[in-house]
Amino acid sequence: MDDLLQLGKQALASQPFSVLVGTELTGYSPGWAELTIPITPQLKQQHGFVHGGVISYAADNALTFVGGSVLGPAVVTSEYKINYLKPAVGTVLIARATVVYSSKTQAICRCDVFMVDEGKERLCAVAQGTIARIGRPDEAQT
Amino acid sequence: MDDLLQLGKQALASQPFSVLVGTELTGYSPGWAELTIPITPQLKQQHGFVHGGVISYAADNALTFVGGSVLGPAVVTSEYKINYLKPAVGTVLIARATVVYSSKTQAICRCDVFMVDEGKERLCAVAQGTIARIGRPDEAQT
Amino acid sequence: MDDLLQLGKQALASQPFSVLVGTELTGYSPGWAELTIPITPQLKQQHGFVHGGVISYAADNALTFVGGSVLGPAVVTSEYKINYLKPAVGTVLIARATVVYSSKTQAICRCDVFMVDEGKERLCAVAQGTIARIGRPDEAQT
Amino acid sequence: MDDLLQLGKQALASQPFSVLVGTELTGYSPGWAELTIPITPQLKQQHGFVHGGVISYAADNALTFVGGSVLGPAVVTSEYKINYLKPAVGTVLIARATVVYSSKTQAICRCDVFMVDEGKERLCAVAQGTIARIGRPDEAQT
Numbered sequence: 362m363d364d365l366l367q368l369g370k371q372a373l374a375s376q377p378f379s380v381l382v383g384t385e386l387t388g389y390s391p392g393w394a395e396l397t398i399p400i401t402p403q404l405k406q407q408h409g410f411v412h413g414g415v416i417s418y419a420a421d422n423a424l425t426f427v428g429g430s431v432l433g434p435a436v437v438t439s440e441y442k443i444n445y446l447k448p449a450v451g452t453v454l455i456a457r458a459t460v461v462y463s464s465k466t467q468a469i470c471r472c473d474v475f476m477v478d479e480g481k482e483r484l485c486a487v488a489q490g491t492i493a494r495i496g497r498p499d500e501a502q503t
Numbered sequence: 504m505d506d507l508l509q510l511g512k513q514a515l516a517s518q519p520f521s522v523l524v525g526t527e528l529t530g531y532s533p534g535w536a537e538l539t540i541p542i543t544p545q546l547k548q549q550h551g552f553v554h555g556g557v558i559s560y561a562a563d564n565a566l567t568f569v570g571g572s573v574l575g576p577a578v579v580t581s582e583y584k585i586n587y588l589k590p591a592v593g594t595v596l597i598a599r600a601t602v603v604y605s606s607k608t609q610a611i612c613r614c615d616v617f618m619v620d621e622g623k624e625r626l627c628a629v630a631q632g633t634i635a636r637i638g639r640p641d642e643a644q645t
Numbered sequence: 646m647d648d649l650l651q652l653g654k655q656a657l658a659s660q661p662f663s664v665l666v667g668t669e670l671t672g673y674s675p676g677w678a679e680l681t682i683p684i685t686p687q688l689k690q691q692h693g694f695v696h697g698g699v700i701s702y703a704a705d706n707a708l709t710f711v712g713g714s715v716l717g718p719a720v721v722t723s724e725y726k727i728n729y730l731k732p733a734v735g736t737v738l739i740a741r742a743t744v745v746y747s748s749k750t751q752a753i754c755r756c757d758v759f760m761v762d763e764g765k766e767r768l769c770a771v772a773q774g775t776i777a778r779i780g781r782p783d784e785a786q787t
Numbered sequence: 788m789d790d791l792l793q794l795g796k797q798a799l800a801s802q803p804f805s806v807l808v809g810t811e812l813t814g815y816s817p818g819w820a821e822l823t824i825p826i827t828p829q830l831k832q833q834h835g836f837v838h839g840g841v842i843s844y845a846a847d848n849a850l851t852f853v854g855g856s857v858l859g860p861a862v863v864t865s866e867y868k869i870n871y872l873k874p875a876v877g878t879v880l881i882a883r884a885t886v887v888y889s890s891k892t893q894a895i896c897r898c899d900v901f902m903v904d905e906g907k908e909r910l911c912a913v914a915q916g917t918i919a920r921i922g923r924p925d926e927a928q929t
Contacts, residue, residue: 377545378554381523403519412520413580414563418556425555438555440775442584442726442868444895444917446888461913462872469870469913471897487887487895489915491724491775491870582917584726584868586753586775588746603771604730611728611771613755629745629753631773633728633866633917661829662838665807687803696804697851697864698844705840722839726868 427458428492441490451478569600570634583632593620712776725774735762853884854918867916877904
């Protein structure tokens with residue numbers, strides 16, 4: 362396992378909320394991040410679908426990680442927007458993020474969130490946002 | 504307790520993910536919704552702040568509830584954007600949402616997320632999005 | 646006329662595109678900006694309504710100006726989102742922006758865009774975005 | 788020239804604001820739209836760059852057109868967000884939009900805006916938004 366992926370897994374494991382959700386970092390290289398979340402009953406809403414908040418969390422966190430892949434580990438999500446495309450069902454949620462543009466201080470990134478249902482991936486949400494490099498951890502948000 | 508608040512509390516209690524997070528509906532009337540989340544260790548990220556994904560979840564869910572207050576219970580968040588203003592610390596997170604505009608089929612809403620620290624409220628995130636009325640629960644997203 | 650409004654009017658007058666559109670700065674104080682655009686035939690789309698691009702321009706520019714009211718004149722709009730509420734008709738478009746939060750380097754702002762029809766104001770779009778202070782004019786975007 | 792491109796060119800020519808800006812439809816097929824805008828002095832702001840409002844207009848209009856390529860001509864942009872990456876200079880602005888997802892009533896689309904400077908394309912803004920099919924033209928916004 363390469364160094365960046367190893368560091369990323371450690372960062373994710375140190376986020377209590379990500380541990381609570383059950384998120385795994387399944388891909389990480391400069392300009393690319395993939396988070397995978399097994400869909401468990403506790404991640405759902407009242408109609409049996411994955412709660413939108415889980416999908417937002419996945420997109421937000423994938424955006425932060427991919428921004429960190431080019432800006433270094435001290436980053437936060439400054440802002441993002443998300444469009445939900447369809448209700449998420451299935452066994453696994455996968456958030457894949459890429460860097461569209463980066464300067465020394467920030468990266469503009471996009472994320473696609475897929476649900477895996479009966480072995481088939483389907484896009485269920487798309488996001489776009491800004492990741493900022495911060496000077497000190499106490500400026501961190503995510 | 505009025506009927507709308509009572510119905511809203513039941514809806515929230517039927518969302519396993521909201522139960523996991525520990526969210527409470529503390530205000531609910533037509534065009535107005537308030538969610539309160541006690542900040543527990545499991546909601547944090549690696550620097551001790553509330554995870555951005557929790558703040559997004561709070562905003563998303565408050566937007567959905569406030570949309571439902573004018574459109575009826577069968578609603579989903581179609582899309583939203585959020586700006587994080589500062590790291591969230593303290594004891595409680597409060598998301599307050601209002602309806603800016605609504606038609607028969609959708610509502611445009613805004614949400615302010617506050618952290619309560621040492622008894623003082625401070626704004627930590629702002630959001631804006633679209634809530635859509637749906638025909639059937641299986642079109643629901645959040 | 647106070648100094649800030651005077652400076653703002655000069656800045657607006659030095660934007661050829663704002664002159665082309667016919668925009669006026671009708672209110673400007675720290676944390677507050679108001680742009681007014683007389684609705685002329687050339688600002689419309691094929692159904693007789695104000696073109697969405699004009700409404701976006703109005704929101705974007707009002708956000709930049711209000712950000713500049715607290716950050717100083719060297720600012721750009723980094724990003725924003727806009728929701729269109731209804732087709733804009735009438736005689737005048739008014740964009741009013743406020744600062745939600747500001748640090749030394751950026752401001753998070755909101756904007757409401759109104760159409761004035763038969764002397765009555767109606768909200769037609771809402772926006773939210775980030776204004777950034779820049780070091781040099783050649784980093785400017787708007 | 789194929790029928791869709793021909794229809795699109797007619798629609799664009801019937802938008803007075805697009806004529807004012809000087810926009811051309813240079814590519815149009817199902818799920819794909821490209822708008823090209825020659826950069827003239829009147830499209831600039833006070834520092835000599837293309838005004839952000841022009842870039843927003845280009846993204847907004849490209850999103851509307853690409854949505855219309857799959858939903859039919861009676862469409863409006865409901866909402867979108869845009870991130871500006873760098874100041875736009877050069878001779879031509881190109882906005883390219885694609886459809887990420889569409890249902891019978893709406894399409895979620897993305898747009899990349901490029902500046903062409905000394906014959907070289909560079910990305911200067913990215914956008915994402917919702918295009919809605921409308922029943923009657925008088926519900927149209929853009």
